[in-house]
Structures are given as C-alpha cells and as structure tokens.
Amino acid sequence: MIPFNKISHDQTALIYHEERISYGELLRVSTSYQEALENTDEKIIFIPMEETPKTIYKIVACMLAKKIFVPVPGQEALFHVQKIIDSFSSAALWMEEFEYFKTKRNELVLPEDTLFIGFTSGTTGERKGFVRNQQSWLRSFEIFHSVPVFHPKKYVTCLTPLHYSLGLYVLLQTLYSGQAFILDIKSIDDLLNMPEILNNVQIFSVPTVFRYWLARINKKILGAFDVILGGETMSVKQREQFFAQCPDASLYVFYGTSESSFITYTSDRFPENHCVGQNFPEVKISIKNKKNSIGKIVVNSPMNFQGYLKEGQFYPAEMEISTGDLGMYNRTLFYYGREDERINRKGEKIFPTEIEAIMLQLPQVKDLSIYGLPDPILGQRVVAEVVWQSQPLTLKEINQRIRKYSFRKVKIDTVITVNQVSYSESGKKEKISQES
The missing domain is CATH 3.30.300.30 (ANL, C-terminal domain)
Incomplete structure (x- = not known):
C-alpha cells in the first residue's frame, strides 16, 4: 500500500510534537510490530486510533502482514469494540498486548484485498461497517492528486480524529504520496509557530471544526496554506470571514462520502448557494427520482467502496451507489442535504x-x-x-x-x-x- 521502495528513507514521514520520524524509521519500527502480528491467527485487528506514532506503526504493520484493521476511538477502545464485536466471529484488540474476542457468528467472508472496515451509525442510528479494499483507496489517492489544485504539498494535517474516515484517509494518502503527516494537531493555533510548515501545508477538516478554531484566533493568519474541507457547504458570510482572516490561504471544498471517497470539488472563492462543484476525474453522477430537478444523488466511481457489513453479513455494493443525499446536477452538483433530514x-x-x-x-x-x-x-x-x-x-x-x-x-x-x-x-x- 505504501510504496516505501519509491520514497527516500530519509524523507520525513511523521511529525509528532518536536520529533520527526523518517520513512526509513517508519518502515523499520512497523516491521518489528509486524512480527508481533504474525504470532496471532486473527485476521481482524481493532486499532485504538490515538494520535501517536505507535498507532501509525500498527496500521502499517497490519498492511505488511495483510491483516484487516478496524479503527476505533483511542479513548475507551474496549467499550467501542464491545459495541461492534458481534459483527465478527473473532477478532483481537491491539493494546499493549492483544485482547481476543470470540462470538457465535460464522466466519466472515470478505473481499480478498480488504484493507480496513470502518463503522458508522450514519443518520439513522443503525450501526454498520463499510468495507474498503486497497485498490479503491489507491485510486482515490491518484484521482485526488490528479486535480491541479490538490497537487501535494510537503506537509499535511487533519483536524478531525483519525478514527473518522476523513482523518484515516488523509493519513494514508499522505504516506502513500511521500508527504509528511503532522500528528496531534488540534487547532490552527498549533501551526502558528511553525512558519516553514504553515507556508507549505494542506489542512484537511470539516467546516464546523475549522470555523471553531478560526474563531478563537482574533488576528490575521499569514501563510500560503491550503484548507481542504469536506462536509456541509460554507455560506458567503463564512467565506468572507475566512478570506479576511487568512488572506494568503486557499480554500477548497469537496463533497464525498465514506462509501465513495471524492465526488465533486470547488475552488471558487464564492460558489453559488448549495453548489459543491464539478466532478472529480472518472466520477459519474446521476440524479434518481427527481422532483423539480432535485432527487437522490447516485455515484459510479472507481473510488467506490466494496460493500456494507451488517449483523455479521457482508453485502456487496452495487456499481452505482446511492449517497443518501439529495441534489440537482447540471455539469456541476448542487447539494440539498440528507434524504432522511x-x-x-x-x-x-x-x-x-x-x-x-x-x-x-x-x-x-x-x-x-x-x-x-x-x-x-x-x-x-x-x-x-x-x-x-x-x-x-x-x-x-x-x-x-x-x-x-x-x-x-x-x-x-x-x-x-x-x-x-x-x-x-x-x-x-x-x-x-x-x-x-
């Protein structure tokens, strides 16, 4: 998954507080973690997603050992595992040692190159896992960076937790691309004392989290950084506030889901209301069950996931995936929220x-x-x-x-x-x- 043979081992892979960890060190330590993994027969490994290098070593070790990992919150990891363990016949929670679980479920059959399984309750409260293989995420990395405005910068960070799909995605895309991922960044304030980084960084987040931290800094933030937001759209007033406070920064907003990665994006400073922009390359959008031009957003894409895990059963995804969102499409996509809202x-x-x-x-x-x-x-x-x-x-x-x-x-x-x-x-x- 991570092309260590194509990335200089001297390059910085991770920055954690004052520590810089090279790609060579990341591979070396992850390989030692792989040895611990190979002493267990369990295929499913729960990883508590604390914002530390140890978490990254475990993820890379799972990929090296061809284990399927399941990200869970770093806090109260055992509690979160107990809520989803019934989806599996057996699994192991990787703390300092392995803690093993067995259930009455039959053994789960998943696609051969499954990378990880993320769990979400969605908006309905129904807990379900979404299954991702390596190939769909590799295509996501390639397609994302094929868009000129998203060409890689030296540094990357994400203001949402690693156990959410955005945080995990950004981490793995960063390492695959040979960039440096900055761990444990909780706010923009954490970057203000690092001008070298602030002028060469992509900051991923969701609008609400980013606005929350921006509002707590009552001065202009000078730096040519990129802010890349996924989630709900931003209003004109919110965009005006951003550009007034971050005059040298660039703002990009994308629309996507955990199941389909990136669907559309916009780099316009002030797009029309509800507009979430143009398609990413190779993405096809259709609108089903239209009424007054608005209907269900359906996506066909090489970035789509493999299917859902519900109550111990794997259900393969269709070629076309319904996002559960409502929109209108005419060369650009307009987003009107969740169908069930x-x-x-x-x-x-x-x-x-x-x-x-x-x-x-x-x-x-x-x-x-x-x-x-x-x-x-x-x-x-x-x-x-x-x-x-x-x-x-x-x-x-x-x-x-x-x-x-x-x-x-x-x-x-x-x-x-x-x-x-x-x-x-x-x-x-x-x-x-x-x-x-």
Missing part, C-alpha cells in the same frame, strides 16, 4: 440546508440548525435553533426574509434561541432541543 410540512418538501443557507446571510444570525418535529396538523413542523449575533429577529421577520429568497413554500414554525449549535466530532449537527 428532509422535512414534510403539510405535503411540502423542505430542505433544511436551503433555509440555513438563507438565514446564515442575515447579519443577526451567528449559527443555526434546522430540523423537523412531528406535528398533529402539519405532519412535521419546521424548527430553527438559532445562535444570535445581535438583536434576535421575530418569527415573522425571519419568514419574510426566507420568502424573499426561496422559490419554494418555506416557512419556519418554531424558533428556539440557543447559546450554541451542538456538533459531533465529525462535524454533524446534533439537536439541542428534544421538544416533541
């Missing part, structure tokens, strides 16, 4: 992302979250949790502004003032209100 208000289909994009342009709004709650008359009513920047608007004033900019019948029924919108580590919004 769409609100059905009195027969009218309402997209939370559309309302959020409109309201985030209002100077009074700092942040917000839109979702639906059951209603005996409307079916679902539209709820807005709002963090106000200044004097709050009334419900009537909010709906007047929404009607001005939306061509659909969109209306908010309930406004809840909150101190902050709650986000998970992966950048997804979580409801604060449990009102029903």
